[in-house]
Amino acid sequence: MRQLFLLFLFLPHGTFSATAAAGGGCNRRCNGSPVPYxxxxSGDCPILLSCNATASTPQLRTGSTAAAPYPILSFNSTRSTFVVSLxxxxxxxxxxxxxSLNVASQNGAAGYGVSSQTGLFLGACSGATPKASNCSAPADIMAQLLKTARCVNDTAWTCVGSPPPSIKGRGEFLDWGHVEAAGCEDALTTATVNGIAPAGVPSLEFGVAELGWWLNGTCANATGGGRCAANATCNDVQTPSGAWGHRCAxxxxxxxxxxxxxxxxxxxAERSKKKFLLVVAxxxxxxxxxxxxxxGALLLCWVQCRRCKAGRSSSERLAAMRLLSEAATSSGVPVYSYAEVARATNSFSHTHRLGTGAYGTVYVGKLPASAPALVAIKRLRSRHHHEDDDDDAAAAAALLLNEIKLISSVSHPNLVRLLGCCLDRGEQILVYEYVPNGTLSQHLLAGDSGGGGRGRSRLTWRARLGVAAETAAxxxxxxGMRPPIFHRxxxxxxxxxxxxxxxxxADFGLSRAAGRLGEATRSHVSxxxxxxxxxxxxxxxxxxHLSDKSDVYSFGVVLLELITAMKVVDFDRPAAEVNLASLALDRIGKGRVGEIVDPAILGGGEEWVMESVRHVSELAFRCLAFHKDVRPAMCEVAAELHRIRDAAPDSDSDSGSGLRPMMDVQIDLSLDGAETVGKKVAVSPVSVQEVWVSDQSSPSTNGSMPRFVA
Structure with a gap:
């Protein structure tokens, strides 16, 4: 980018400004065709022309409607002349x-007049007495020469001209007094321009007139638009009126x-091109x-770094990982080797995969006898594979270890327990307790046929109340932790x-753990x-701005799912109801919550169910307030849900634990190295295909915000 900028500095100015419209706002283009200053x-130009838009041709302005316009055929900036069609x-x-052809001053700034190279042919001069300096030609001959009809009553045309200038800057214009002295007032039939052809032969061009221009004032007192540019000369010229003007060339x-x-x-263009090529070269x-x-410098640095890394013994790296393992063990979290985890999952085989979540892939497996029979093994996405990344891998492992210590300090019956970790071979792997009965989402939307985005859940309202109350707790x-943990x-x-x-x-705190892994190698975290x-x-x-009230809002949406068994986002619904929160807030606010209640929970016809649903919907309405300060705290939500659940009548037949698990998983998890085969056996009429699928979080923009607040 810097080299490109230097190129523009060295390029000649004219290369880019050949047709620039400068001059303090003077418009010098006629339908894209430029004229010289x-x-x-426009009114800011010293000499005003008119534009023939059809032919894109400039022409002189005429003061008479009877006179035909004078198109300008060419300009010669070197001689300060231009040629018009006559x-x-x-x-x-x-x-x-x-x-029209002899304008002494225009806008008080400049003027133009017929040059001394032009001769005028005047017709209808029968009553005049031509001077000796003038000559006459028969009208018939001139009509044949110019291939035009003779004018009425013309017998001869009189030619009026001026002698060439004797002093540079004086006598460069036609003496209009000679024209008036000819006594030909009826018509100016045509004109001719005499000059020297490139071959040195005298030339004569009929039907055109040459005019010269000037700017008022001399070179010594030129100001504003009359100043000459760099690399230009200035010459004084005497105008037809006798005043002095100047020209730039x-x-x-x-x-x-x-x-x-x-x-x-x-x-x-040729010289600019050569100069440009030299600059580019x-x-x-x-x-x-x-x-x-x-x-060369980078190569030397790389070679030196390789030598330094080669000098580091493998025993030092093993010692560093051993210290990390000892630190994890001291915190009460078992540390497994990569070989143990790979063996437990049959080298992370697809037959053991339970699902893919926002932060990694989850496998089911069986670790050594000290661990529970089945565990869920989450392999995080952020990993280091290269030997050159030993330092980064160690730093990332240390960061993950700090998070593991914090997560392992959490103990609650309704939180998935962390049972161990693996910090070997640049991998970050977490081992959780295995929860076999799928997710709440799968239960609520089981058998969804697409009809309004509502499933055919078998969960009773009493079971749903229990899920809501215990999750809120x-x-x-x-x-309530110090520091608090926001699930997000x-x-x-x-x-x-x-x-x-x-x-x-599940997945509480993991956002911070996964997001912080990259901080060892990244300089920016969104x-x-x-x-x-x-x-x-x-x-x-x-x-x-992340706060505990963000989790309150999300939990309010979960309450709506428990009430309605509808999809949170469903594009099959009307545009204003695609978002479940928008749909439910409208119905609850209008007192029509019955329109969205899942029919499955009203099948028993118990009056207390609808009354309980109304209380939960009112609580959800408060959780979904736009401003966070209006929402209740999570401890208030939990207390209110426990009160609603406790108010429900006792029933031995309607227990949330009366349902059998939706799925059993039978997998050969032997550790003898034999081929492992996975098999899922559905024992419920409603089959769930994946046991633990934590849906991919969808960031509004790339990046991650930590869930923990110090």
């Missing part, structure tokens, strides 16, 4: 031509209009040399159910909101 088409025309009066070998307010002066040579030097427990991803797919349908909240659509606290999403 001081000409233009075709034979019988009704062009001498007065009109004088007014570029030095030999350069092109442009010569004015600082215009295009200025620049070299031609110089810059490229410098860049190549710099890159070569930098590559677990979240309140996390909020509370949802029905993170609530696991055991064989008695008691809830176990704090953008992360969560699952439909559960994310709207105020947190706007302000990026």
């Amino acid at each position: 001081p000409f233009g088409f 075709v034979p025309l019988c009704n062009r009066t001498v007065g009109d031509a004088n007014a 570029c030095l030999d070998g350069m092109t442009g209009d010569g004015f600082a307010a215009g295009e200025g002066c620049h070299y031609g 110089g810059v490229v040579a410098g860049v190549v040399a710099g890159v070569a030097a930098a590559a 677990a979240i309140a427990y996390l909020h 991803d509370v949802k029905s797919s993170n609530i696991l159910l055991d064989g008695s349908l008691r809830p176990k909240l 704090t953008a909101p992360q969560g699952t659509p439909g559960y994310v606290d709207p105020e947190y999403h706007q302000c990026f």
Whole structure:
């Protein structure tokens, strides 16, 4: 980028400004075709022209409607002249031509007039007495020469001209007095321009007139738009009125209009191209040399680093990992080797995979006899594979170890327990208790046929009340820790159910653990909101401020799921009801909660169920308040749910634990190295295909915000 900027500094100015419209806002384009300064088409231009939009041709402004316009054929900035078309025309009066071709001053800044190289042919001069300096030609001959019809009553045309200038800057314009002295007032039929052809042969061009321009004032007192550009010369010129003006012209070998307010002066395209190529070659040579030097330095550094790493003995690395393992063991968390974990999962075989979550993949396995019969093994996504990353791997393992210590200090019957970890071979693996009966989401949406996004759950309202009350107690427990732990991803797919349908909240604290792993190798960690659509606290999403009330909002959505058994986000519903929170808040606010209640929980016809549902819906309504300060604390939510559950009548037949587990898992988990085969046997009429699938969290933007608050 820096080299590209230098290229622009060295490039000649004219390369980019050949058609620039400068001059203090002077518009110098006629439908894209430019004219040189001081000409233009707006009031800021010293010499005003009109534009033929159809032909994209500039033309002189005429003061008479009877006179035909004078299209401008070409400009010569070097000589400060331009050529206009003056075709034979019988009704062009001498007065009109004088007014249009001989403008002494325009806008008080500049003017133009017919040059001394132009001769005028005047018709209808029968009553005049031509001077000796003038000549006459028969009208018939001129009509044949110019291929035009003779004018009425014309017998001869009179030619009026001026002698060439004797002094530079004086006599450069046609003496209009000679025209008036010819006595031809009826018509100015045409004109001719004489000059020298490139081959040195005299030339004569009919039907055109050459005009010269100037800016008022001399070179010594030129100001504003009359100043000459760098690399331009200034010459004084005497105008037809006798006053003095000046002209600017570029030095030999350069092109442009010569004015600082215009295009200025620049070299031609060929020379600019050569200069550009020289600059490019110089810059490229410098860049190549710099890159070569930098590559050499990096190569030397890499070789030196390899030598340093090669000098580090494997015993030192083993000692570092041993210290980490001893620290984990001292905190009460068993540390397993990678070989043990790989053997327990048949090398992380797909036959042992339970599901993929936001932070890794979960496998079922069996570790040595000291561990429970079955465990859930979560392999985190952030891993280090290269030998060169030993330092980073050790730092990441140390960070994970700190998080493991914090998570292992949490003990609650409704939280999934951490049973061990693996910090071997750059892997970060956590071992949890195995919860066999799927997730709350699977139970609520089991057998969903797409009809309104509602499943055919077998969970009774009493069982749902128990799940709600015990989950709320677990979240309140996390909020009461010091420092507090914010889950930040509370949802029905993170609530696991055991064989008695008691809830176990999973993935608490893991966001901080997984997010912090990368801090050892990254210099930036985003704090953008992360969560699952439909559960994310709207105020947190706007302000990026995480608090315990964010978990309260997400739990309010879970309460709606328990009441309705509907999907949290369902695009099959009307646009205003895609989000379950929006749909439920509308119905609850209007006192029509009965429209969204899951029919499965009303099948028994018990009056207390609908009354209990109304109380829970009112609590959910409070949890879903937009402003966090209006929402209740999680401890209040837990206390209110326990009160609602305790108010339910006793019933031996309607127990939440009366249902058999939705799934048993029978897997050969022998540790003798034999081929392991996985088999899932559904024992319930409603089969759940994956045991523990913690749905992928969907961040609003890339990044992760820690769930812990110091």
